Amino acid sequence: SQQGEEDPQALSxxxxxxxxxxxxxKTSINNLQWYRQNSGRGLVHLILIRSNEREKHxxxxxxxxxxxKKSSSLLITASRAADTAxxxxxxxxxxxxxxxxxxxxxxxxxx
Amino acid sequence: GAVVSQHPSRVICKSGTSVKIECRSLDxxxxxxxxxxxxxxxxxxxxxxxxxxxxxxxxxxxxKDKFLINHASLTLSxxxxxxxxxxxxxxxxxxxxxxxxxxxxxxxxxxxxxVV
Numbered sequence: 668s669q670q671g672e673e674d675p676q677a678l679s680x681x682x683x684x685x686x687x688x689x690x691x692x693k694t695s696i697n698n699l700q701w702y703r704q705n706s707g708r709g710l711v712h713l714i715l716i717r718s719n720e721r722e723k724h725x726x727x728x729x730x731x732x733x734x735x736k737k738s739s740s741l742l743i744t745a746s747r748a749a750d751t752a753x754x755x756x757x758x759x760x761x762x763x764x765x766x767x768x769x770x771x772x773x774x775x776x777x778x
Numbered sequence: 779g780a781v782v783s784q785h786p787s788r789v790i791c792k793s794g795t796s797v798k799i800e801c802r803s804l805d806x807x808x809x810x811x812x813x814x815x816x817x818x819x820x821x822x823x824x825x826x827x828x829x830x831x832x833x834x835x836x837x838x839x840x841x842k843d844k845f846l847i848n849h850a851s852l853t854l855s856x857x858x859x860x861x862x863x864x865x866x867x868x869x870x871x872x873x874x875x876x877x878x879x880x881x882x883x884x885x886x887x888x889x890x891x892x893v894v
Contacts, residue, residue: 707890765812
């Protein structure tokens with residue numbers, strides 16, 4: 668099952684620019700997480716934001732969460748070519764502990 | 779962070795044969811592991827939740843007789859694709875958490891299955 672939808676589906680920017688990805692979800696959540704995936708590889712956890720938090724920072728990453736709109740955004744500042752990857756939001760919650768992933772954004776950072 | 783090891787990373791098999799994929803949590807105990815399937819350029823689709831010592835919980839539309847999951851210990855879950863067909867070719871990824879739903883999930887490196 669898939670809960671979240673992300674936009675844009677693909678994003679191409681120049682090195683040094685900021686990249687913003689958005690995620691919308693459908694049901695109540697306990698937390699929302701962002702992951703990164705390089706082509707053909709496993710996922711790397713970036714950041715977790717709880718449902719009672721509105722904003723969180725980690726290095727060049729900034730995540731916001733608006734539970735009233737059921738949406739989240741991931742901002743990568745001063746992007747680098749090495750940031751090129753797919754980015755997924757994932758929502759967690761409920762007794763089952765399941766993590767359900769969004770559709771993903773493919774980010775390409777041009778050097 | 780915690781490490782989840784998935785093996786093999788790539789496997790090619792003939793139609794009709796079965797393939798086993800292992801997922802191990804190397805430095806923590808995982809009472810629950812998750813198995814995902816990913817098609818090219820698509821997101822991860824949850825297949826099933828693997829519970830140590832009990833039967834797996836499958837998502838709607840996933841054939842439990844086709845995708846056998848065994849979680850024999852707190853550090854090992856296996857996914858067996860039985861009687862594989864070319865349409866089973868995909869990228870399979872496992873993950874495990876150190877705690878409840880509010881904790882980070884750690885992912886294996888994934889297994890690229892090709893059925894010829």
